Amino acid sequence: MTTQATEEAHEAGTYAILDTARKQVLERGEGLNESQLKEILELPDEAIPAALQLAHEVRLKHCGEDVEVEGIISIKTGGCPEDCHFCSQSGLFDSPVRGVWLDIPELVKAAKETAATGATEFCIVAAVRGPDIKLMNQIKFAIDRIREEVDINIACSLGMLTQRQVDQLAEWGVHRYNHNLETARSFFPEVVTTHSYEERLETCAMVKAAGMELCCGALIGMGESVAQRAELAAQLAALEPHEVPLNFLNPRPGTPLENQGIMDGKDALRAIAAFRLAMPRTVLRYAGGRELTLGDLGTREGLLGGINAVIVGNYLTTLGRPANADLNLLVELNMPIKEFQKSL
Numbered sequence: 001m002t003t004q005a006t007e008e009a010h011e012a013g014t015y016a017i018l019d020t021a022r023k024q025v026l027e028r029g030e031g032l033n034e035s036q037l038k039e040i041l042e043l044p045d046e047a048i049p050a051a052l053q054l055a056h057e058v059r060l061k062h063c064g065e066d067v068e069v070e071g072i073i074s075i076k077t078g079g080c081p082e083d084c085h086f087c088s089q090s091g092l093f094d095s096p097v098r099g100v101w102l103d104i105p106e107l108v109k110a111a112k113e114t115a116a117t118g119a120t121e122f123c124i125v126a127a128v129r130g131p132d133i134k135l136m137n138q139i140k141f142a143i144d145r146i147r148e149e150v151d152i153n154i155a156c157s158l159g160m161l162t163q164r165q166v167d168q169l170a171e172w173g174v175h176r177y178n179h180n181l182e183t184a185r186s187f188f189p190e191v192v193t194t195h196s197y198e199e200r201l202e203t204c205a206m207v208k209a210a211g212m213e214l215c216c217g218a219l220i221g222m223g224e225s226v227a228q229r230a231e232l233a234a235q236l237a238a239l240e241p242h243e244v245p246l247n248f249l250n251p252r253p254g255t256p257l258e259n260q261g262i263m264d265g266k267d268a269l270r271a272i273a274a275f276r277l278a279m280p281r282t283v284l285r286y287a288g289g290r291e292l293t294l295g296d297l298g299t300r301e302g303l304l305g306g307i308n309a310v311i312v313g314n315y316l317t318t319l320g321r322p323a324n325a326d327l328n329l330l331v332e333l334n335m336p337i338k339e340f341q342k343s344l
Contacts, residue, residue: 015047017043018050021036025277031279034234037277041230041267043270051269055273058277063281068337069119070285070311071111072125075107075126085191086182086191110122122146123156129159153176154173157179169212175212179214181218181235182218183228213242214242216239217246217287219289221262221293222260243284244284248290249263264293269298269305276305277306283308285308285311290302300333312326
């Protein structure tokens, strides 16, 4: 398309990449490639509503109308030996977060409270490089106690795993394992130096091979380029995770990224549309940072722009929206909560 023709198309409110995405993603179910995703991420502000509308249509066609709700809780907070520059739980930074262990009765109580919101998933998280024998034993005990008290799927996020640990979690009935890529391969060394991108990929591959669902997320707004944002979406699509939590940087005091600043809300909405158009059948979950980056209006726009899952309540070290605020918004938007009826 010539420059003049492109300008005329923009004035008319049409964009070639959205026409391509409609045919490729909506009609054929094929995700956009990296260069196409970069075009989505570079759309002008006036094209954002059209991109979100298309992403919403893709979500409805390829994922259905249900929204999955999840709660998370940390069994071990702080004191992590890794240097992820965005994370206040690293023991290497001068962060106000200090090491805390949660006991099993508190975990069971949290699982019950999570199930009461209508959530189908409860994720147990630990701030570690990977679990030792003591932690694995605690996880097994916690899983057994939770199952005695409440009917909810149990997920875990325990860092990098050995093959034996993957096999144990699968044997114990862990439904889903979370291990985020966080950022693009090309940007990863800028934010993590104590382990490699390949080590993260190895854990993801073992989890999938063991038959657990893989939850593999993104954290955007760390200073990566638009091209690297597109790279990340394409790399996640190639991994084919069941779920992708989409996080937006909430700069934490004492971390190397404390002065990074909050991502522009319009860029966040572009990213939501792009990630949905990269992965038409994947559960795309609202996760950390959306409250600051998007606010109430942006949260609504994202739910109508490709998001089909939410974490309710608080995150690991930061406050989220009240669970009722998200649940009421889903009701207002006529979005059924997955298997919600089972909790009534």
